[in-house]
Amino acid sequence: MYIRDLKNTKGHISGLTGGEWNPKSKETILTSSEDGSLRLWDVNDFTSQKQVVKPKLVRPSRIPVTACAWDFEGKRIVGGIGDGSIQLWTIKTGWGSRPDIYVEKAHSDDITGLKFSTDGQILLSRSMDATLKVWDLRQMKSPVKVFGDLPNHYAQTNVGFSPDEQLICTGTSIEKNSTSGSLLCFFDRKKLELFSRVGISPSLSVIRCLWHPRINQVFATVGDKKEGGTHILYDPSISQRGALVCVGRAPRRKSVDDYEVQPVIHNPHALPLFRDQPSRKRQREKILKDPLKSHKPDLPVNGPGFGGRVGTTKGSLLTQYLMKQGGLIKETWMDEDPREAILKYADAAAQDPKFIAPAYAETQPKPMFAKSDSEDEDNEK
Template sequence: MAEGPNFQQRFLLSGHRQAVSSLKFSPDGSLLASAGADKLIKLWDGLTGEFRQTLQGHTEGISDIAWASDGEYLASASDDKTIKIWSMEERAEVKTLIGHTNFVFCVNYNQNSNLLVSGGFDETVRIWDIARGKPLKVLPAHSDPVTAVAFSHDGTLVVSCAMDGLMQALFSVINVFLSRIWDAESGQCLKTLVDDDNPICSHVKFSPNSVFVLASTQDSTIRLWNYQSSKCVKTYTGHSNRTYCIPACFVTSKGKYVVSGSEDNKIYIWDLQSRKIMQVLEGHRDVVLALATHPSRAIIASAGMEKDLTIRLWFDE
């Protein structure tokens, strides 16, 4: 019988002046990027947590950041209604994408790094041609702020979720919905995942093989959906999530786990298959809003809100 995870805090990083909203490891794991309400992006060494650089240019707080698959660019989504593209070679802003009419809340690259998908408080999902700096598609996706967007691994699908409960689904049937699957090229809605309990959906992401969608909802539940069959195949509970958009992540470098922050200031780790809580990490002094997992090592990065402001690196090695 395999032993469970034993993550221990190894590094404590500080530097943000307001709540940290997003953490993302670069694709090769060499850098960790953090962003927050202080309008700043900070770059840290992905293994030691050593501070590298601050990127500034947004005029309002940043809600989300995303790496291009080659690690050469970083995108940031801000309350200033823009998305900025940052070059890691120049360590500077190289492009600003303008089009959203309200706060931009979420952003992600496709695998080829030529497209971006974003969502925001204008209730739209936008797919951007990065080279031209223009939106290819504007999807009137939801009837409330869009809280998460992501491409499937091959870039053919986009998943989005929002705070809305009732929504026009396919065939003009009103469904209580969790999240939607879109064809990235045509912009057509292919699937609406239905959940009868009508929870607000905080975050969605495809599994590494893009067969499943992991959805975090504000009924303190994380659901694993097989989106092709529209069936929820696993649920993970025990954490607290009623108010904030808290992302869940997969850990696949050493065992297979699901990990999430929580409003009780802790981090919860579940066994992917058995759904058992394997470990609870304590140390933060406020809601753990931001979370990221290293692409190749058993490392979790986490960050707390205003009463904490620290970023912690946890190692299972």
């Protein structure tokens, strides 16, 4: 309804795209939103944010911030902007919205995941342009390495490190014409090359992945618009607890006394009674499309007819059309001279007047008609 500066709002005014805890201070949260801002929050006081960060834009507009992340010291934050740029801010006294590092056109599509290394030297970025880029924070003009052919169709697809940060992992999405399923790809950080690819699901895309440092297991969430699930990758000799606890147990035998109640899911908003009524504008547009409600007149028929009307040049009904084709109705008036058609009945009208002529028979002068051009030509010949 109105335009207002984002710094004056008590929170985001659009949907959130990401959020992350400060690794050093568990009371501070960083969030990014579609309203084009990043905000820092104090969990003890959620009435308003602590800081509002607006990214640098080439043109004044409202472009969403699609991803955000903290570094492991809690001193820097990074945001992936909808225009494909990566912007980094250093948290210090008197810092504002002006970024310390600005990489224009870092990606050609939305950035879905950002991740700092523990030593603060490497930054990973994952995008919907099917790439994973490795950046050196000391020289951010160009990426150190670009890994391509990584399809990504979900705004939540992330990128992460292994616990020792020697490997980089990310998931891929399934494409329409592709025969291979979704993959979990691992890359060597030092050699900057592909280390391994693990097939996860033949029909569901890998959306997020996490390598847990304590139990040493990799979790991959898969899904599409209809279903979802979680896949766990582990090594029995290296992993601890986690999935091993479930795998080591024998399946519980079902007893006769076990009774499973099938849950009944009630969705009241699916019923027509509880649905939101469409806006008046949409109702008017729907009525205008309905020829009965809008009292729309019939348009002239052109080409093949419809609705019982045949699209002939004379615009006739179906019955008339069939009778004409069958020879039962012959229309000759289109080819006749109107003057001759009227004079054809002149003699009959003079001998047997019926309507107006008898009333003026005594006073009506004798009509004199001009001769046709064809008769004059015949006389001259």
